[in-house]
Amino acid sequence: MQYFVVMIDYGRRGREAIVDPEITRREVVSRIASGEYRNISFIHEIVESSVEDVTDAILAEAALPQIPPEDVDLQAIRFDHARDLRKHERT
Numbered sequence: 001m002q003y004f005v006v007m008i009d010y011g012r013r014g015r016e017a018i019v020d021p022e023i024t025r026r027e028v029v030s031r032i033a034s035g036e037y038r039n040i041s042f043i044h045e046i047v048e049s050s051v052e053d054v055t056d057a058i059l060a061e062a063a064l065p066q067i068p069p070e071d072v073d074l075q076a077i078r079f080d081h082a083r084d085l086r087k088h089e090r091t
Contacts (some may be wrong), residue, residue, distance in 0.1 A: 001048065004028050004056065025058070032062035061070040 010016065018037070025045075030031040031037045043055045078084060 001046075003046050004054075005042075005044040005046060006037055007043070008037060009039045009041045011039075028063045029058055032059065 001021065003019065004023060004025065006018040008016045008018065023031075028037075028043065032040070040055065040059070042053060043058050045052045046055045
């Protein structure tokens with residue numbers, strides 16, 4: 001059996017361990033990326049009778065890619081804005 005333990009720290013209010021054998025690694029990554037899991041103390045992967053700390057690996061997977069400003073298509077943004085203005089014009 002394999003499952004993940006996600007420990008969330010709420011500060012003065014305490015900590016909560018989220019343990020659900022139905023949640024896969026992909027689901028844990030998805031919940032971190034969406035912001036559902038915040039203030040994570042650690043993430044442990046339990047497989048049979050062994051425990052592995054996978055906090056750094058999963059947080060790295062969940063990190064959103066940084067898009068450098070020069071890769072942003074400003075012309076497309078201007079076209080979208082112009083289209084939105086035309087769409088809302090009074091006829």
